[in-house]
Amino acid sequence: MTAPRHDAFDDLVLRHVATALGVATADVDPGADLAGLGLGSVQVLALLGDLEDALGVDLDLEAVVDNPTPRALAAHLRSVVDVPGTAA
Numbered sequence: 001m002t003a004p005r006h007d008a009f010d011d012l013v014l015r016h017v018a019t020a021l022g023v024a025t026a027d028v029d030p031g032a033d034l035a036g037l038g039l040g041s042v043q044v045l046a047l048l049g050d051l052e053d054a055l056g057v058d059l060d061l062e063a064v065v066d067n068p069t070p071r072a073l074a075a076h077l078r079s080v081v082d083v084p085g086t087a088a
Contacts, residue, residue, distance in 0.1 A: 029070075
């Protein structure tokens with residue numbers, strides 16, 4: 001089985017989660033629950049703010065509640081950010 005492909009959204013989320021945790025990006029399991037990784041509510045809100053700033057979109061806490069892993073959050077961000085050339 002091959003490893004899932006990472007893209008810019010995966011990398012962005014992993015970098016920001018790693019920064020919030022004070023660890024290297026490689027130490028963040030993309031499939032792990034954010035709470036299980038050690039992110040508390042204050043850190044999650046800061047993470048959302050950082051992602052909003054980086055992407056120029058508005059996010060609410062539901063983004064993390066509904067997408068509780070870095071991989072799921074990256075997939076959600078892909079769906080809400082208008083990326084040129086991806087429209088059908």
